[in-house]
Ligand SMILES: Nc1ncnc2c1ncn2[C@@H]1O[C@H](COP(=O)(O)OP(=O)(O)O)[C@@H](O)[C@H]1O
Ligand code: SF4
């Protein structure tokens with residue numbers, strides 16, 4: 001078991017290493033370098049030389065990679081070009097903002113999705129299912145930018161209840177944020193909850209039709225006890241991985257929503273730094289997003305392993 | 319003793335078709351279950367037996383609903399009860415033992431918890447009393463080390479053990495009525511016999527009434543006092559077990575009994591034509607009309623009622639049943655088959671073949687060798703003659719399929735050689751074999767549902783090998799496909815059908831046709847009839863035999879069913895844990911002296927005859943892997959003579975009539991022991 005965990009962690013690290021290499025090489029082979037991009041038309045003579053010196057572009061690529069990588073391991077991503085400030089300072093508030101947006105959406109969306117999924121499955125083809133399913137399918141099919149825009153139009157502009165666009169400095173406090181994020185959270189949750197609720201529904205329906213549930217009914221197990229002991233543990237197990245992917249997707253920044261609401265999270269930073277050609281920031285973002293995916297999937301796999309008696313004893317025996 | 323526990327009255331159950339029509343799958347079923355009695359409900363798949371059994375617990379599967387009738391249990395109609403009321407009855411008054419215990423035990427809950435759940439619901443015992451009761455129950459169903467068993471998860475038990483847990487769970491509430499839905503189907507022969515024996519013991523010990531549902535008349539014969547025969551949703555025959563099995567007076571039951579291969583009979587069982595009608599397609603007249611050889615015009619227009627015949631204590635649904643009274647002698651006949659010419663040349667030789675599933679270590683991979691001291695299959699030597707049917711028998715895990723896969727080239731051998739025609743060595747790697755060798759050896763699988771592509775029509779399925787091996791196209795291709803279909807007795811119109819539009823037997827025929835499309839020399843058959851109903855099984859066996867007699871094909875026929883093997887094969891090889899135990903002409907393998915393992919297998923066969931009881935001589939333990947040294951059967955052998963069995967591989971001994979036995983006991987002594 002321990003060996004397996006170590007193996008998975010090792011694999012994750014290798015993935016990260018490859019991602020870092022790819023982004024580094026990708027940036028390297030692009031025409032021009034950070035200085036020409038940054039200085040644009042002034043990229044000649046002394047200014048260019050100074051810039052190259054300052055960014056250390058005059059040493060060979062592999063040395064720069066090693067240098068960069070060892071700094072990253074120590075938690076230092078270097079300097080951004082546009083703001084000329086440490087990337088850590090650029091990232092810090094963005095990470096915090098994304099974290100806030102993601103955790104609020106997760107805390108509301110996932111339990112809601114599970115409850116809705118279970119309700120629709122247990123009352124399959126009855127009124128609650130028909131109503132909830134219609135709504136979930138509806139909100140699944142509308143693209144985010146439309147639902148986000150509609151939300152702004154209705155709630156912010158027509159009704160004037162909430163600010164439509166987040167106009168907070170990127171280093172706003174948690175409380176300032178909270179009042180501003182209601183609309184983005186709703187927009188995100190609509191889609192995420194809908195997808196997950198559908199998945200939970202089909203998983204519960206499948207388990208409800210299994211022989212062991214029929215057996216539990218014929219054994220005389222009361223309905224709700226059967227649902228909680230025999231159905232849900234088996235139905236929600238496969239949901240863990242989907243939940244993990246959703247969390248990773250949320251943490252990595254929900255690009256469209258952030259842009260529509262002008263929310264200063266990681267997603268918008270990705271767009272900004274790409275359009276500014278701020279290559280060091282792009283590199284840093286690639287590594288951070290990859291780490292989030294790797295880390296969360298690792299946790300999900302380990303959880304599945306712990307909770308599934310079948311896999312557990314298989315591993316122990318080996 | 320004559321108190322009625324549950325009575326079903328005029329029960330019809332059905333569903334709404336997509337066209338909005340009401341289609342019944344149970345029609346007007348009435349029967350009574352008496353106290354202490356075991357009733358066997360038998361019928362082919364789709365005859366409605368499980369639906370009836372579940373309805374007797376007040377459970378109607380999703381999508382179905384009762385059309386009319388009632389199930390009266392202790393003067394109350396189960397079908398009208400609320401789920402609250404039913405919860406009080408289920409498990410406590412009526413308990414169920416499911417078809418597939420492996421799937422019917424909840425995977426995330428320990429065995430002990432699942433039994434405890436039933437105890438908590440249906441008894442007033444406290445925690446310590448319940449714990450004691452759990453080990454008592456596990457002990458009663460004869461599970462090893464009941465103390466630790468309770469802490470295991472379902473997947474950690476073998477199939478037979480899971481079935482025993484299900485029995486223990488059902489007994490927890492001390493029910494008055496036990497419902498068993500195919501409780502032994504899918505278990506190994508020896509396990510099956512043990513579980514049946516356990517059920518008989520429990521019926522006697524507790525006085526519980528039982529309803530035993532099965533397609534297997536052999537199993538039904540072992541436990542039932544009374545038998546109900548279902549066909550297309552109706553009861554067609556009902557009466558005392560002995561009467562039904564020995565003097566069946568309904569043409570369907572008669573045909574069914576004749577289509578079961580029996581150990582005592584060499585030769586193929588007679589088959590019934592056709593298959594059971596689909597629900598909804600029965601309009602008027604007798605539902606068995608299409609397949610009945612006693613049918614008259616009357617049967618086509620009028621449907622017979624279930625008639626009570628006092629002197630036989632039997633109910634029968636047939637106008638012409640009188641013709642079958644006193645026909646029972648005819649039951650003990652079979653179709654003799656042409657034996658092959660024993661002078662023929664050998665087409666396939668297995669020489670010292672060993673096969674291992676062990677993962678190759680890194681260095682071995684580089685050297686392309688497999689180092690496994692104790693491979694799954696070891697030292698197999700078999701020479702197969704042209705036109706011969708050789709059967710490989712053994713319980714699941716005995717390596718039968720493994721050997722077939724190696725012959726087909728799907729699995730590499732570890733040691734030894736497979737030689738084809740004139741001693742030419744076949745590569746153990748499929749990619750290295752030449753196309754003609756690939757054509758010459760074809761495989762037919764157990765489950766046609768998995769081996770036929772559901773998105774291809776029968777025409778596409780059959781055209782693939784014809785295009786691949788013979789480059790046929792256009793008119794010629796079509797002519798060949800029609801010819802193949804004709805060979806397997808299917809009409810031309812089947813060409814445009816998809817597998818899902820075929821019955822189980824028809825699908826298997828298509829699979830047979832596909833194998834024959836390659837004009838093979840050898841066909842490897844892996845449990846080809848195991849998933850089929852007996853009447854269909856008989857038809858497929860007859861078809862295979864006919865094709866072989868016409869075309870001179872050689873079969874390697876793998877099966878766990880000794881009676882089927884007896885019917886079809888010329889020679890039999892018995893395997894235990896991947897090692898050969900006995901090999902010889904079929905008639906001799908089925909006579910003593912036999913290898914102790916063959917003896918165990920023969921003893922466990924369930925015959926559709928209440929007078930032939932299985933002999934349980936060995937424990938039904940499941941061994942995970944073969945022993946390192948000595949005789950492969952040492953762990954379960956009832957005749958084991960001592961340390962020599964554990965330390966030395968037994969020698970081959972040839973009996974008088976040519977069967978070879980691998981045992982340390984002298985063959986003459988073995989003969990006298992087995993008398
Ligand atoms: N793919 C596989 N990997 C590892 N072991 C296998 C595999 N397939 C079969 N086995 C093992 O090989 C043995 C023989 O199996 P099999 O040939 O399927 O037996 P049979 O066909 O007689 O039921 C069993 O112990 C089984 O568990
Ligand atoms: S009623 Fe007629 S068709 Fe039906 S089983 Fe009897 S003889 Fe055959």
Ligand code: SF4
Nearest residue numbers: 949952955963981982
């Ligand atoms: S060699 Fe020994 S263990 Fe093996 S079958 Fe013979 S008596 Fe039994």
Ligand SMILES: [Mg+2]
Nearest residue numbers: 714718719845
């Ligand atoms: Mg097999």
